[in-house]
Amino acid sequence: MTALDALLLGLLQGITELLPVSSSGHLVLAETFLNVGIPAHLQSFDILLHAGSLLALLLAYPMLWWNMLCSLSTKESRHRHLFFMILLATVPAAMTGLFFENFIALHLRSLTFVGVGFAITGVLLVLAERVPQHRDASRIPWLHALFIGLAQACALPPGVSRSGLTIAAARSLGWRRESAVEFSFLLAVPVIAGATLITATDLLHGITLPSPSVVWVGVLASFGSSVLAILFLRAMVRRFSLSWFALYLIPLAVLLLAS
DSSP states (O other): OOHHHHHHHHHHHHHHHHTTTOHHHHHHHHHHHTTOOOOHHHHHHHHHHHHHHHHHHHHHSHHHHHHHHHHHHHOOHHHHHHHHHHHHHHHHHHHHHHHHHHHHHHHSOSHHHHHHHHHHHHHHHHHHTTSOOOBOSSSOOHHHHHHHHHHHHTTOSTTSOHHHHHHHHHHHTTBOHHHHHHHHHHHHHHHHHHHHHHHHHHHTTTOOOSOHHHHHHHHHHHHHHHHHHHHHHHHHTTTSOGGGGHHHHHHHHHHHHHO
């Protein structure tokens, strides 16, 4: 892998991780067309690219995360409740990843499965946008958090967008777009942090990566494009439907499935 490959993959990952279009699916497409393959070390490189998105998400909500952490000792209820709802919503994805990570990596990284995932994401975004908006996320019911977490657990295969499914799940419960997007961003932090930590431990057991300079190019590119994606989606949902993303995902899915 060259630095240019890492730059392109990092830019692509950062943009698509936080927009509801599936970063993992687009990375499979990019790796296929860049002809760099998808062996184990590149799957680990994919996950390390997410560290750039993780940093962008933390910097997007620094005081909110700080207040949530402080609430664990001060017992301030609003932020403490949000913190535990994020943890609750993370459990299904963590358990699914624990038991099915190897199966997904070995059997679901084909262009056919990516096409199916794109189609599922696009259809769910369209359906969820038909639900009237009437609820904000000032105090999230635990059943809502669990339902959104289950949706996130279903988004582990490449092509199925984590942000797309979590936003669609929240919208199907009547959440306003802004609240659905914000919770999806917050929910990404523990999932990405956990996956990155696991990959870091795998490096101690013989998993190899491209050179450090190439890795840094990819991570920094991911960080910069993630910041732009956060700003773009925040601005977009104030005025436009998330169904617009389906106009990209569904034709792309048809193209992949027909090829």
